[in-house]
Amino acid sequence: MLLKQYKTHFFDALKNIQDEQEIESFFFILTEYLHNLKRIDVALNPDFEISDAAIEKWNATLVDLQQEKPIQYITGEAWFYGLQFEVNENTLIPRPETEELVEWIIESQKSKVQSQKLEILDIGTGTGCIPISLKTNLLQANVSAIDVSEKALEVAKRNAQSNKVEVNFIQTNILEVEDLNQHFDIIVSNPPYVRNLEKQEIKKNVLDYEPHLALFVEDTDALLFYRKIAQLALKNLSPKGLLFFEINQYLGKETVELLDNLGFKNIELKKDIYGNDRMIKCSI
Numbered sequence: 001m002l003l004k005q006y007k008t009h010f011f012d013a014l015k016n017i018q019d020e021q022e023i024e025s026f027f028f029i030l031t032e033y034l035h036n037l038k039r040i041d042v043a044l045n046p047d048f049e050i051s052d053a054a055i056e057k058w059n060a061t062l063v064d065l066q067q068e069k070p071i072q073y074i075t076g077e078a079w080f081y082g083l084q085f086e087v088n089e090n091t092l093i094p095r096p097e098t099e100e101l102v103e104w105i106i107e108s109q110k111s112k113v114q115s116q117k118l119e120i121l122d123i124g125t126g127t128g129c130i131p132i133s134l135k136t137n138l139l140q141a142n143v144s145a146i147d148v149s150e151k152a153l154e155v156a157k158r159n160a161q162s163n164k165v166e167v168n169f170i171q172t173n174i175l176e177v178e179d180l181n182q183h184f185d186i187i188v189s190n191p192p193y194v195r196n197l198e199k200q201e202i203k204k205n206v207l208d209y210e211p212h213l214a215l216f217v218e219d220t221d222a223l224l225f226y227r228k229i230a231q232l233a234l235k236n237l238s239p240k241g242l243l244f245f246e247i248n249q250y251l252g253k254e255t256v257e258l259l260d261n262l263g264f265k266n267i268e269l270k271k272d273i274y275g276n277d278r279m280i281k282c283s284i
Helices: 003-014 020-035 039-044 052-066 071-075 096-108 129-137 150-162 196-201 224-236 252-261
Strands: 077-080 083-086 118-123 141-147 168-171 184-189 237-246 265-271 277-283
Touching: 003 020, 003 052, 020 039, 020 052, 020 071, 052 071, 071 077, 083 129, 083 150, 096 129, 096 184, 096 237, 096 277, 118 129, 129 141, 129 150, 129 184, 141 150, 150 168, 184 224, 224 237, 224 252, 252 265, 252 277
Parallel strands: 118 141, 118 184, 141 168, 184 237
Antiparallel strands: 077 083, 237 277, 265 277
């Protein structure tokens, strides 16, 4: 069968689930994943034939997509801040909004002397996308990262290795930590923040496949992780250190109030590319 013939079948099979632009994106991600053909290669090879074995792989992938399995979990990879990351069912898929958080952190350090050592801690690291991206762009930094999930940390360690950076990964439950036992210039966290009451807003591909441990908090204490991490930051941030959070878009005001009540200064709430309250920066 010709690839262009299968493309017609592919679009027909998904047209009631996804819009055409998304289907096209999936198709070209998969041509590269299954055949190492970029979009331009497909255009230049209109009579490219796919074998029976390849058709079986396409069909299996199509079933996954019809069940709304994220394309990143099908290919096992996602791109974040110009870097490639392994992802699986033990890790959240990195989001564009989190790239904005990383960009904000890097920008905050541009005026600093490059030879000045930085100590950075990421709490709730998942794939390791935040600390690995920071280490890649802030070479003078010593970067550590914490996660409660041993399986997520296995992925994060492989991602650090494949991106050729050193990150100190630590497996612990941050809610049980009383002191981080060192001072950090930057503490950053994108902790679980989606309330159970917001589950109806979550797309099926997220709800059915991404790890709930990394997504959800109880409605009764949605700021649990923010309170704990902020309390640790009061003890463990260096005098001119900065605390960065990615936050629930509906709880910007409440998160700012929490930090203000704890005594943080220079609290800045920032919107993401979609116009939602998404990030906070503050100092002690």
